[in-house]
Amino acid sequence: MAINFLYPKFEVIRNQDRCISCRVCERQCANEVHYYNEESKVMLSDESKCVCCHRCVSLCPTKALKIVKTDHTFRPHSSWNSEVIEDIYRQAETGGVLLSSMGNPKEYPVYFDKMLINASQVTNPSIDPLREPMETRVSLGKKNIDIERDENGKIVDNLPPQIKLEVPIMFSAMSYGSISYNAHESLARAAKELGIVYNTGEGGLHEDFYQYGKHTIVQVASGRFGVHKEYLNAGCAVEIKMGQGAKPGIGGHLPGEKVGEDISKTRMIPKGSDAISPAPHHDIYSIEDLRQLVFSLKEATNYTKPVIVKISAVHNVAAIASGIARSGADIIAIDGFRGGTGAAPTRIRDNVGIPIELALASVDERLRAEGIRNNVSLVVGGSIRSSADIVKAIALGADAVYIATSALMALGCHLCRNCQSGLCNWGIATQREDLVRRLNPNLGYKRVVNLINAWTHEIKEMMGGMGINSIESLKGNRLMLRGVGLNEKELEILGIKHAGE
C-alpha cells in the first residue's frame, strides 16, 4: 500500500479519568472514529476519520471528550501552507477534483463586519419596541403598477402576486436529498409558524409537505427534478435557480446512493441513479430565453405566483440583474460567494464569485439608476449570520434575506463541512435512516423558530434605535450605515459614508 502522506487534522482528546466506557461515542459516530478495546478495557479513536462534528462531544455524558486541531506541522511556509500541501497530496493520490461543502472558509473580507449601524440621539427619538408597534412585515414582488380606478373612483386591486413575510427572512433552497426528510419537515413547520417561507431546492416536494404550500417556494433548476404542474402550483412562489453562490457556473450532483425510494419518487428519477443538474439550463442560453421560462412558469401557475430568479453573485451581477428585472421576473435572489452548499468543487467554492455585500449594493444602485428597482424585489443570501447582517443587508437595499447555514445550525449542524459524505451525524445532510432519526422535527423546528424570533427581537431593537418603526423604511436607507476601515472604492460601491463623516 502506498504511503499515507496525510496526518489527521484533529485529535480526539479523551480524559480517561472521566471516561466510563459507555460507548455512546462509538454508537453515535457514523465516521467510526471511536472503538472499544476489549483487552485494555478503554475507548480508543481512529482520528484520521474524525470530521470534527462534535456529535460525540455533545453526547458524552461525562464530558470526557474534546476535539482539538492538531499541532502537527509541516515546515511553516506562508504560501505553501499545510492546506495547500495536503490538497496536493490528496489529488496526487486520487487524481480527482477536490470536493467540499458549506461556505467558503477562506479569509476574504467580510463587509458586514466593516459596516456600523446608526442610532437616534436628541434630534429625533428612538422608539422602544416593547412599548410601540415595530413592523417587520414585507411583501416581495412587483410594485411598478399604474393605479386603476373603477367607475366610482375606487382603486382596483391590480397588485401582482406577492410573497408575504412576517419577517424579511426566508430559508434558502436545500433539496430533499441534500438534506434529510426530518430537516425539511423542521424547516417547513418553522416557516409556517413564523409566517415566512422555506424553499424546496431542486429536489421536488415530498407529498407529505404539500400541506405547507403557502410557506413553500418551489424551485425549478436545470435538472428539472420533481417538476410537474401540481408541484408548481403547490407553493407560494416559483424560483428558477440559475446559479448558487458556492458554485457559480456549475451544476449539481446527488450521488445515486442517496437516491432511495422516497427521493426517487420525489425527484421522479429511478432509484439509485445519480441526479445530475447540468451547469446551464439547456433551454436558457441567454436573457431572452429566461424571459420565456419565466412566462412559461407564469402560464403554468395562471399568473398567481411570483417568479424568483436566483443567480450567484458574479462580476457583472448588476448588468445581469438589470436584464432579469426586465424579464418579467418578480423577485431576484442573489447568492454571495460565501453561501453554503451540500457539495461543491473546493476550488470553485473558494475562488469563484464575489461578496454578497458588494453585489447587493451594486445591483440595488444599478436598478435604481435605471428606474427599475420597483419592478422586482431583491433577496440576498450567502453568509447572513446574524440579525445585524440582516439589518445591514436591508439598509443596503435588500427586501429580504435568504438564510440556510444558520437555520441548519439551529438544527444541530456544527459546520464540519462534510455534507458530501452523506454521514451527517446530526441527521441533517444524510439519507441514512438511523442518522436521519437523530433529528427530531418536533424539537428541531422549535429551535429554528427560536432563532428567528430572537433575531426578530434584535432587528426590532436596532430599528427602534434608529427611530424606524417599519422595516420598509429601512430598505435602501444607506445613511443608516457607516463604513469602518474601508477604502474609497469600497465605500463608493457600497454607497455609504465612512464612520465620522
Place this chain on the structure above:
Amino acid sequence: MIAEKYMEGNVRIPSGCAISGIINTDGKKINGEDIIKSIEVMHDRSNGLGGGFAAYGIYPKYKDYYAFHLFFDDNISKKECEKYLERNYDIVEVSVMKTRKTVSITNVPLIYKYFILPKKSVLERLQLDEREFVVRSVMKINSEFKGCFVFSSGKNMGAFKAVGYPEDVGRFYRLEEYEGYSWTAHGRYPTNTPGWWGGAHPFTLLDYSIVHNGEISSYDANRRFIEMFGYTCTLLTDTEVITYMIDYLLRKKNLTMEEMTQVIAAPFWDTIEHMDEEDKKRYTYLRTVFNSMLITGPFSILLGFEGGLMALNDRLKLRSMVVGKKNDTVYIASEESAIRVVEKELDDIYAPKGGEGVIIKVKEGVL
C-alpha cells in the same frame, strides 16, 4: 464663512422647528401680518437660522402664469439662468422682489420674481405636459445652474424665505402688503449653521409648498426611491424629499390627497387587520404598492396647495400639532399659543391623531 463641505446639500442637517398655517375656506383674503404674529409667538422653537412663508392667492393679476421666485448669487448666474428661461418660456414680467432693509437679515442674495409660461413649441418637441416641464426646469436649474435657486414655482402663490427668525423674514419681505386666502409659516432650528437661503422652508414645487417640523428616519429610503422618477434631491432635507414624494403620489400616480396621507403615514398593519373589508383592502394595497413611500420618524407637516391646506403628523405623533377653527377660518400650528395670539375665541380646537390627515379645502367656486 462656514466651510463649503458643511453647507446645505453637502451634509444632512437635522432640524427642529415651528410651523403655522391659516386658511379661509370662503376664499376671503387674509393679510400677511396674521401669520407673522402667529409664528413669532414660537420664537424659541427656531434659532434664527431659517424662516419662511408660503401664500396662496397673492398674484391674481398673473394667476395663469407660473410665478418663479429665484435666488441668485450674482449677476453672472442670473444671466445664465435667464438665458435658459428665455429659451423655454414666455416671460410676461420680471421684477426685483420687494423687500425692506432689516437689521437681522444679512447676506441677502439677488431675489427676483418671474411670471412665465412654458413655450408651446418646447412642450410639443419634448412631448411633456406643462406641469411636468416646469418640474423638470426647476430640477435642472437647482441642480445644474450654479448660484441659482428656484424657491417658488406655482401659479398664483409664492414662497418667501431667508436665513433669520421667521418674524424678521416676514417683515423683510413686507408680507403685510400681501393678501392671500391661505398662509403657512416656518421657523427653523437647524443643528448647524447652513447660512444659505435656499435651505430655509417652505420648500415648494409647482403650487405645493411644505413646511415641516421633524427629522424623518426613513429619509434615505425615501430619497433613493423618489430619485428613480426624475427628482433630484439637492438639499438633503426632509422637506425637499417629502415635497417630491407628495408631488409624485398626487400628480404622477393620481392619488387623492387622502390616499396620499394613507401612504406616507400609513396605519400600522395591526390597525389595518381590524378595519372593515373594504378599507382593509385599500390600505393593504396602498402600503404594499408604495412600501418605499412610508415616512417614519417624527414629523408634522403642512402642505399648501391651490385651494387648500393639508396637515399631517407621523403615525406615532412624535411632534406636536393642533388645529383650531373660528367661523370659516382654520388655524394649524405646532403650539396652541400660536393660534390664540391671532384668534382668542375659537369655536373648536383639537390635536389630530398620528397619521390622521387633516384636509381643508376652500369651498368650490369661490376662488
